[in-house]
Amino acid sequence: xxxxxxxxxxxxxxxxxxxxxxxxxxxxxxxxxxxxxxxxxxxxxxxxxxxxxxxxxxxxxxxxxxxxxxxxxxxxxxxxxxxxxxxxxxxxxxxxxxxxxxxxxxxxxxxxxxxxxxxxxxxxxxxxxxxxxxxxxxxxxxxxxxxxxxxxxxxxxxxxxxxxxxxxxxxxxxxxxxxxxxxxxxxxxxxxxxxxxxxxxxxxxxxxxxxxxxxxxxxxxxxxxxxxxxxxxxxxxxxxxxxxxxxxxxxxxxxxxxxxxxxxxxxxxxxxxxxxxxxxxxxxxxxxxxxxxxxxxxxxxxxxxxxxxxxxxxxxxxxxxxxxx
Amino acid sequence: xxxxxxxxxxxxxxxxxxxxxxxxxxxxxxxxxxxxxxxxxxxxxxxxxxxxxxxxxxxxxxxxxxxxxxxxxxxxxxxxxxxxxxxxxxxxxxxxxxxxxxxxxxxxxxxxxxxxxxxxxxxxxxxxxxxxxxxxxxxxxxxxxxxxxxxxxxxxxxxxxxxxxxxxxxxxxxxxxxxxxxxxxxxxxxxxxxxxxxxxxxxxxxxxxxxxxxxxxxxxxxxxxxxxxxxxxxxxxxxxxxxxxxxxxxxxxxx
Numbered sequence: 001x002x003x004x005x006x007x008x009x010x011x012x013x014x015x016x017x018x019x020x021x022x023x024x025x026x027x028x029x030x031x032x033x034x035x036x037x038x039x040x041x042x043x044x045x046x047x048x049x050x051x052x053x054x055x056x057x058x059x060x061x062x063x064x065x066x067x068x069x070x071x072x073x074x075x076x077x078x079x080x081x082x083x084x085x086x087x088x089x090x091x092x093x094x095x096x097x098x099x100x101x102x103x104x105x106x107x108x109x110x111x112x113x114x115x116x117x118x119x120x121x122x123x124x125x126x127x128x129x130x131x132x133x134x135x136x137x138x139x140x141x142x143x144x145x146x147x148x149x150x151x152x153x154x155x156x157x158x159x160x161x162x163x164x165x166x167x168x169x170x171x172x173x174x175x176x177x178x179x180x181x182x183x184x185x186x187x188x189x190x191x192x193x194x195x196x197x198x199x200x201x202x203x204x205x206x207x208x209x210x211x212x213x214x215x216x217x218x219x220x221x222x223x224x225x226x227x228x229x230x231x232x233x234x235x236x237x238x239x240x241x242x243x244x245x246x247x248x249x250x251x252x253x254x255x256x257x258x259x260x261x262x263x264x265x266x267x268x269x270x271x272x273x274x275x276x277x278x279x280x281x282x283x284x285x286x287x288x289x290x291x292x293x294x295x296x297x298x299x300x301x302x303x304x305x306x307x308x309x310x311x312x313x314x315x316x317x318x319x320x321x322x323x324x325x
Numbered sequence: 326x327x328x329x330x331x332x333x334x335x336x337x338x339x340x341x342x343x344x345x346x347x348x349x350x351x352x353x354x355x356x357x358x359x360x361x362x363x364x365x366x367x368x369x370x371x372x373x374x375x376x377x378x379x380x381x382x383x384x385x386x387x388x389x390x391x392x393x394x395x396x397x398x399x400x401x402x403x404x405x406x407x408x409x410x411x412x413x414x415x416x417x418x419x420x421x422x423x424x425x426x427x428x429x430x431x432x433x434x435x436x437x438x439x440x441x442x443x444x445x446x447x448x449x450x451x452x453x454x455x456x457x458x459x460x461x462x463x464x465x466x467x468x469x470x471x472x473x474x475x476x477x478x479x480x481x482x483x484x485x486x487x488x489x490x491x492x493x494x495x496x497x498x499x500x501x502x503x504x505x506x507x508x509x510x511x512x513x514x515x516x517x518x519x520x521x522x523x524x525x526x527x528x529x530x531x532x533x534x535x536x537x538x539x540x541x542x543x544x545x546x547x548x549x550x551x552x553x554x555x556x557x558x559x560x561x562x563x564x565x566x567x568x569x570x571x572x573x574x575x576x577x578x579x580x
Binding site: 182183187190194198201203205207212215 | 377379398399400403404409415416417418419420424427428429431432433434437438439440441442443444445447450486490
């Protein structure tokens, strides 16, 4: 169970407050960069639910990110529908169905077989979108029409406004975090965490393990879909690389970097990775080498990721809670 | 008067050429403690794994209260009221004792597809958890991390988790394995208490414990039933004396 000690809660509240005030001072460039970080943070958080809590290491998580993105692209470009209240639930429902299908096929395998089958199924979707003209092929599609939530003339949310988009992403990131925390404290969450700890014993205690794993898979996939939807709103662009195995690998790196099994750590992982990319990619052509070195260093020296470091600092602080996990 | 609650019919399980359980037909009577004894490799644990649904038999069938449960998975068998404990401690090491038993207790909710109310507010589950802790004698240790406890306490927890599922038939696979005399004594007492309102199938090497609790005995050798019946009948059985009890000392030295 994700034990949130008091210093960590204080830190998270501070981070949310900081993020809420950030647009007041930031230039447009950094506002957009921060929006990107929050979207990828949500994506990474959804994967952490799977990897860090359910114990399911998926190498195909980008499939859901991309499917929801193509879903939005279809509504905006093919159907000409800009209503958020239509495109968002529909994109999420399609993503959930795809997650149900992929999960149903892969959930009975474990370990490296699970990694391989999720990878293979996601690559099938990658080629599905890549090989079809209708979906824009390798080039993908521009998605200029931004979703809007409006009742008659009263516009509640217009995501073409970069500030509205920023705060929508922030709100959804916080809501997703609270949702997953709530789930983890519910009977369902106890089962999911128990399965990761000792699957065989859970079965002997009477749990139909596969059904709970499948449910966790669909929940994580649907949240990844939410991130994918926001990603296409943000970047106004979708192409097959959104569901490629590179993307699945990158988000897994964010989870490991940030610290799996914490939910908030992977958001920090997304922040670190994007900031690093932003700062060094313009300095040196071979910046990916530095990035790789950084990731290796974190994995070697901080086995619990950046979140583990933050937590241990919090524990050493004078007023820290002894009862953290 | 007596009623067969669990029955195996010509039950067999082989691993390649090895007949781990070979043509075993036993009726387990309601309310009795039925001990299954035999040398290492006799197929006792395999028998338990077949009864609990963790292994599928190669042939033969298993019936619980008249229902054929041969091909039911372990989780379904647990829900019929058959609980098991493991010879090799099988717990959730990083969870507390309370959380370990909680998972047993929570499994008796009609479903754990309950997403929003905190688990801690399910009072019936809490009550079941506390009852199980009390029974296995770990109430005082509820908040200890399972992995940090002594081996004997982990063995108690092993039984506590099973009891939290409130089974009517218990499959106990060497509950005394590796325990000190004092701990073993406590567990024997616990089995005696449980025997009052449970049917128990007990695998155990400690013959003093077996004779202290069991009404019936089955002796297995090389996957087969050598003798089965009341304690007296088995004790005086020539075949058993020759094949097993007589060699007790030699066995002990070999092991």
